[in-house]
Amino acid sequence: MTTPAAFDLTGRLAVVTGARRGIGRAMARALAAAGADIIGVSAHLEERGSAVEQEVLATGRTFQAVRTDLAEPAAVRALGEDLAGRKRPVDILVNNAGTIRRAPAAEHGDEDWNDVLQVNLTAQFMLARAVGAAMVARGRGRIIFTASLLSYQGGITVPGYTAAKHGIAGLTKALANEWARHGVNVNAIAPGYIATDNTRALRDDPVRSPAITDRIPAGRWGRPDDLAGATVFLASDAASYIHGTVLPVDGGWLGR
Template sequence: MFELKGRKGIITGAVQGLGYAMAKGLHDAGVELVILDISEKVEEVAEAMASGGSKVHAVKVNLLDRHDLQIGFNKALDHLGGELDILINNAGIHDPKPALDLKMESFDRIIEVNIAAVFQLCRLAGEVMIQRGSGKIINIASVLSYFGGYNAAAYSTSKGAIAQLTKSLSNEWAGSGVNVNAIAPGYFETSLNAFIMQDEARFSQLVARIPAGRFGKPEELVGTVRFLASSASDYLNGVLIPVDGGFLGR
């Protein structure tokens, strides 16, 4: 039921942080992966990860460029022999500023990467998966899909949209055998949250609200992503699964 060996997947933004941990977790379970990332290190990361087992391919792509995204997806699909079982939309950007200080150019970039690119990749993957009659799309939302956050007007807007997109696509595609679900991570020890961890007062306030008493470690997402990528989740559609140390329940 939880077997993943031999399946094929694409993940965005997996050079570091949560994306890397999820990619490594799927690779270790036997999934052949393509990492889509803008980083110059994407080839290096893919090569190092692949040394331990199943194939890992790298495609450098700019998610702000819709044409480049289309080309990158096609290259990824070619690497996988035209087959696709799993898509993980992990890549996301943030510019933590008060709303009055956030430039519209930055707002537009966040919306393009965090929403438009996710929608485009879901459509591209969905077309392949619907033809095959099966597939798993896993979007990475956030606890800010539920809350407004602080100095996060654009980011929380984008993650709220991911929650609704996940539900909407699930309504359309569940009957075709395609499961569309999302993970809503809480506060994790990643570079995205470095500015919070360096702010002693805010860090203490957040940790005090998390029943687990700490920020999460990226590898603690692996179990949830393996579940959603496997046949164990075949009757799960359109849900957001918080992985947050109890933050939402406080």
């Protein structure tokens, strides 16, 4: 029987990329509330005094800010080496950071494609490879990717983002196949339409925004905090026999 203690993350160290705002900030806040200390990673994260730091500290947990641009492969490689080599091991890696570029496929330039694939897929693999290897050596760990509804669907005018998020779904399963037997759980969360900066253009569109809302059985756009429960669950002992799963948190969108 699963007890509340199975969801307790006290004493664990969690790394959350893209922690400065939106979904990543909500994930960091939720993990801290469950007992985890947090390392927040973002390209523009303030060294001290950020909103996410204040929220984590308010739970009684510790917070360290790491400013890293995931669009720079050398910086990602250095971050992976740093995290994997720390005296206090990383127990939970939340690979959440992402970017999006919107343009019709025929006008979607190489630079936009490469940037989106680097941040949303290649950097995710590089960090998972480094931190995951250390987890495998210890025989325990949790890796959570942020996938998307576009891990299942094609979307409109976001070919690079869609390709990357399909890749995240496949990578989740590939890593789980290798690492599950070593005590490392690799899973992903697929947020639905969540009200964040990345979806501002859609929410401001007078045609698409109501069309999206009308298709969501829950009848509303999601909020970043709607991802909190799934994040804590997949990071916890309650999910010890869950491997290679992409968990939709979408207000019922995929069931429509």
